[in-house]
Every structure is written in C-alpha cells, then in structure tokens.
Amino acid sequence: MPPPCRASRHCSTLLGSAPAPGDENRHAAPSETGFKDLRSEGPAYDDSWGTFEGLNRASLLDSRIPQAEDDYEQITEYPVRYFTVQRDGRTLDFVWAAVGDAAACHVPRTAAGDEAFDAGAAWLLSLREAHGHGLSPLAALDWLAKCPARPGIGVIAEDTPREAPSLDDLKELSGRY
Structure with missing residues (x-):
C-alpha cells in the first residue's frame, strides 16, 4: 500500500x-x-463531472441570446446529422439536428473557446428563425447550409451533413469529454 x-x-x-x-x-x-x-x-x-459541464455550457450559450419559449429541443437520444462550422480554416463548432425527433442545436468546440460560443449564439438565432418558419430540424439544417455565408460567425465546411450515432458522440468530437 x-x-x-x-x-x-x-x-x-x-x-x-x-x-x-x-x-x-x-x-x-x-x-x-x-x-x-x-x-x-x-x-x-x-469525466463524471462532464454530466454537469454540459449544463454549464448550455447556460453559457443560452445567456448570449434573448430568451424564447419556442425553440427546438436541445437534447436527443437519436442519431444526429451535423455540419462543421469553420472560420479561417479553424473548426469553431458544430450545428446539428436529430434524425428522429424535434431537436436541433449547436455544440461548441472546446478548443475554440469563447469564439465558439460567440459564433454559436448566432447559429442558435438562425435555428430559431428556421423554427419560426415551421421547418423540421433536418429541414432547418439544410436551410442553414443554403443560407448565404456569414464569415463573421463561420461557414459550413461540408456540402452534405455528416451523421453521428448520438449527440454524446458529437460532443465527444467537439472535445467536451
């Protein structure tokens, strides 16, 4: 001993x-x-404390946009399709939509720090706009890809979305775990 x-x-x-x-x-x-x-x-x-870290990250991101009651859900148990968001060749974050329910949101890349949260706030507002137009989460993801590029918040790096088996897998990709 x-x-x-x-x-x-x-x-x-x-x-x-x-x-x-x-x-x-x-x-x-x-x-x-x-x-x-x-x-x-x-x-x-x-990283058992990661359970609580997700709530802190969501609160930090939500604090950067006005409150609303009518958004997509932010968690899902289904696979997710996502786009990588880059600015100046650097990955900032991921915008995703669930394959099987009404969830769509944003996952900041840990290594991008506050830049990812600042860009994420703008992507969340875009998702909110898509939700206001009555788009399903997957349709909203496609709509985002077709919107004019906004280099200030990053641009979608792929032509077609990728798929992760779960939101946790995408969060792991973001460097959260």
Whole structure:
C-alpha cells in the first residue's frame, strides 16, 4: 500500500486518527492513502463531472441570446446529422439536428473557446428563425447550409451533413469529454 499523501497525514494528525475512507461512488473511490484512479472502470468514470459541464455550457450559450419559449429541443437520444462550422480554416463548432425527433442545436468546440460560443449564439438565432418558419430540424439544417455565408460567425465546411450515432458522440468530437 502506498504511503498516505501529505494532506492525509496532516488530517490524521489534526484528528488524532487515520482517515476512514467513505463509500465509493462514480466521482471518487476514497482510500486510506487518497483516491483510486477510476478511469480504468470505463467512460462513465473518465469525466463524471462532464454530466454537469454540459449544463454549464448550455447556460453559457443560452445567456448570449434573448430568451424564447419556442425553440427546438436541445437534447436527443437519436442519431444526429451535423455540419462543421469553420472560420479561417479553424473548426469553431458544430450545428446539428436529430434524425428522429424535434431537436436541433449547436455544440461548441472546446478548443475554440469563447469564439465558439460567440459564433454559436448566432447559429442558435438562425435555428430559431428556421423554427419560426415551421421547418423540421433536418429541414432547418439544410436551410442553414443554403443560407448565404456569414464569415463573421463561420461557414459550413461540408456540402452534405455528416451523421453521428448520438449527440454524446458529437460532443465527444467537439472535445467536451
């Protein structure tokens, strides 16, 4: 067994006894010497906090556009078709639509930082406009591809949409995980 970490030794000294590990959960597996590495347990343990990160990313993006009650859903359990959005040859984000329900949205590319969120706000407003015209999510995706290029927010890089087996797969592609 490895020796306890310095913080653990310090706590033991302050408390007058060795730490008693708590129950293992998907966020951590406490031990007497610190925490076990759970990444070998599979993808659910690789970044369990990612569950909450998605909500933070959505809130950050939503905060950049006016509130509305009549938008496409932002999550889906179906495969998604998507376009890559690029500016100056750099991938900023992905605009997607679900294959089997009324969901369409935007996934920022983590490495693009705030640029992706700024561009994403404009793409979300375009999706909102398509929704206002009564377009289905897949029709909205096609409509976006046919709209005049707007280099300030990036341009759609492909002629035809790609397909990901799930929204989570697309988010993984974006570098979120």
